[in-house]
Amino acid sequence: MRGKMSVLGFWVSLFWLSTAAFCGESNDGKELIGKQFFNQLYPGEDPKFFWSPRLEKLSFSDGTMQLSTGDKEKISAEFKVSLENEIAPALNFSCDCKTESGKAKLLIYFNSSLGKWLSENSFDLPQDNWKKVSFRIPLPPNVSTAKIAFFLNGKNARLSVKNASVKLIAMEKTGTGDKIKIQSGNSTEKCSGIYIMKSDSANMVYDEKAAKILRKYIYDSTGEILPVTVLDESPAGKLKPGMILLGKAAAESGKISESIIKNLKNEGYALNTSGGIVALAGKNPSGVISGTYALIEKMFNAVFITENEMEPNPGKSEQLTFKEMSFSASPVFELRLIHDGEALGYTDSDYIGDARYIGSKSATTCHTAEGLLSFEKYGKEHPEYFAMDKNGRRLYRDPDSTRFNVHFCMSNPDVKKIISERVMEWMKVNPEAKYFYLTFGDGGGKYCHCKECVAMGKTPTDRYIKFVNEIAAKTAVKYPDKLFLTLAYVDTEEAPLEVKPLPNVKMLYCPYPMNWSNHLEAFSEENKEGMRTLDGWLKKCPGNMYIFDYPSCCGEALNIWPAFYANYDKIKFYAEHGIKGLIFCGLRPKGGGSLDLILSMQCRVMFSAKCSGTRSLMRKRKSTVS
Ligand SMILES: [Zn+2]
Known part of the structure; x- marks a missing residue:
């Protein structure tokens, strides 16, 4: 699985419970559009979370999507459906739709697993009264996702869509059945x-x-x-x-x-x-x-x-x-994660909670704070839910800045209640996920400086772990098997002094460039401070430790063999110190070239831990690629 779209699988599997078999001859019948695209899954959730862009003029009510242009000339919105590993000559799209005061078009386009555009099909949608439309569209080879996009033209135009469905057309029976x-x-x-x-x-x-x-x-x-x-x-x-x-x-x-x-x-x-x-x-x-x-x-x-x-x-x-x-x-590492690497031996990415279920903009983001506690929703009425900076000002959105990161006031009981409830809804609607990111926004020095938060613990890490533990203790009652991933990153890079994370909280220690500036040599002098902070965590709570690593330094992006040996040395070190999970930031296969080879070799080390001989194998591979 390469996209995040097969969260659909959950709904599909519910459907399967009533069927005896699925096979080449009975492809049709399986609905590929998940419930989440048109229906609210829990109070406070919005189907819009799964659409792009998340327009104000896109709304949902009782399973009906409504898109309106208002004073704009045109507008569009789309969502993706996974076709990963499906076998079918074509798909059938159908829906009931109504266009008022304008013209609407449906565009369905197909991409490969590497995000490459393959083909597209465009259809005019009928005007005025509700009408059912149905289109059969051939699938290109190597298709991985279908994007379903609605385009609307004309001021004050409105498009309504319900009962949208994507089903695969059955393959003609091929072969003799005895190969x-x-x-x-x-x-x-x-x-x-x-x-x-x-x-x-x-x-x-x-x-x-x-x-x-x-x-x-x-x-x-x-x-x-x-x-x-x-x-x-x-x-x-x-x-x-x-x-x-x-x-x-x-x-x-x-x-x-x-x-x-x-x-x-x-x-x-x-x-x-x-x-x-x-x-x-x-x-x-x-x-x-x-x-x-x-x-x-x-x-x-x-x-x-x-x-x-x-x-x-x-x-x-x-x-x-x-x-x-x-x-x-x-595997030596129970969690081995990059974007899209299952065939290479990495963990299936559906194992990580899809953060769109809580409203994060990206399915795979490791910073879930904006989804867990929406600044748009609560910022105005409850500024006290959000972090106070060192000058005493609560979190605010700088209109001149393109970056905005949510940080919580961790001592506020309402914040803990809202986040606990939201996480439990997330666990309920995303049952195939094992891990859920419970993290603050990006950036340094942004933690809450209010009196009550400071009184929570001696260091920012202590306060933060107390906050996460409180939520993890609540959710563990109903979901004891789910695990939280949280960050030992920048402000929380130092191990805590007073507390330990609960067993269902896994710490992602981040060897972030500030203290790990040498990417080409793992244990160099430049990384000494980083080694010290990591060592602090390993002494404090070895059973909770995972790593969120930065395997290729930006400055090394053009190096044909970026940082492999340093990563190899680090992976070995992590394995020897009982670290059980490893997430690599930013890495995704490119469909050929040296990076893919690095990824495949790297995972073999993470899986088998047969580290001896890997260096010489890598050299051989390197010379082949060169
Ligand atoms: Zn606070």
Whole structure:
């Protein structure tokens, strides 16, 4: 998954509970437009959070979107739908719409997973009374997202849209159904399909996604579309040769020994192929995704070198056979995050709460303060909710500045109540996420200097952790498995003196350039102050520590091999000191070139911790790229 759009998966999976199977022949029926695009999910939430731009003239009521130009000549608004790993020749868009005093157009355009524009289709929408429209649009190859955009022209024009729907058109059945085989001793069994099992939506999203990924790679290679069946109950005792079991179905099948599954660490996976059956289980939901990509690599005897490319290129196959084998792996770092790197072994990005559910502008932002406590909503009536600067002035928006960051008054009980409630709503509507950012806005020296906040603790870090702990203690009652990610960053870079974060609070220590100015040599003299502050945290609360790192310095952007060795040394250091999570700021695959190679090598180090030999392998790779 590369975009953030497959949060849709949650709604899709609810739909699935009432269906027996999804497969190439029954694509139609699945609604790809999530409920969040047209409906308010909880009081204080707005469907607009998922649209771009978030115009004032865009509003929603009872599932109907309304866009108006007012005194402007034209206006537009759009949202994205994920088509990641789908197999379909076309999609069908339909909606009921009404245009008053102007002209409206619908534009649907398609992008690849790297954000490349692929094609677009434009349609005039009818005027005056409500009318149903329906358009069938062919999908270009390598499509990853569809953007659905509404354009409105004419002063005081108004467009209303409801019952919007995007459904995939079923693929014509291709192939003979016998190109996929599973080894069983000296013979092979014809593969009957992929099987997953019903479970809670938080888990099933990943099993369902794993099934789609595997099905897509098999289809791309052989032209065969394997059916995916959702089992009502455990397949144990009812196994038949030819089955590919994924996720929970595999874990409960009895095909993988209980001790292997028990010994998996967070986000690990285990596979067993024998007797004509493939079983792949993952620990915690997203382990199954990493395991699926590992299985695809074994299947083609190739390695992912970018998010979409393997080396050697598997090309087309007349026959694909799952050979008998068993393997298991557990990553050293349970959280390994960049933008879009699942095939390379990074954690599925749906594991991080989509911050648009609370109103943050970006799905993946690590600064969620503006969504947690809206300055627009509360700033005027309750300036005391926001941080007081050292001159005694509460947070304000400087009209001349393009940057604005929300900082809380952490001692205010209403602030803690509002944020706790908002976070719990977020956890409820975004069940597939495990981690939720609970962080202050960017910038230094912006924490609250009011008397009550200062009295909360000796240092800004102590006060901040007390504040986060209070919210984390409240949400843990209802959501004990969810984890908060928060920042040891700039004002909170020093470890606390008086408190420790609760177990469900993970500290993202940021080796920020102020104290870590040397990006090319991890433990140089210039980074000594940074090492001291990190060491303080490791002594205080080693079990809570994750890292939010800056792997390529801006000044090194043109270096073909930016900071790899320094990152490698740091990753090794983090692993040796029990740090369990690593997020890399700003990194995303570019679709080829040295950065993708760095990303793939880096994750292999994070996953396997087989650090010996990596340096020489890197040198070899480097000379190849050079
Ligand atoms: Zn305060």
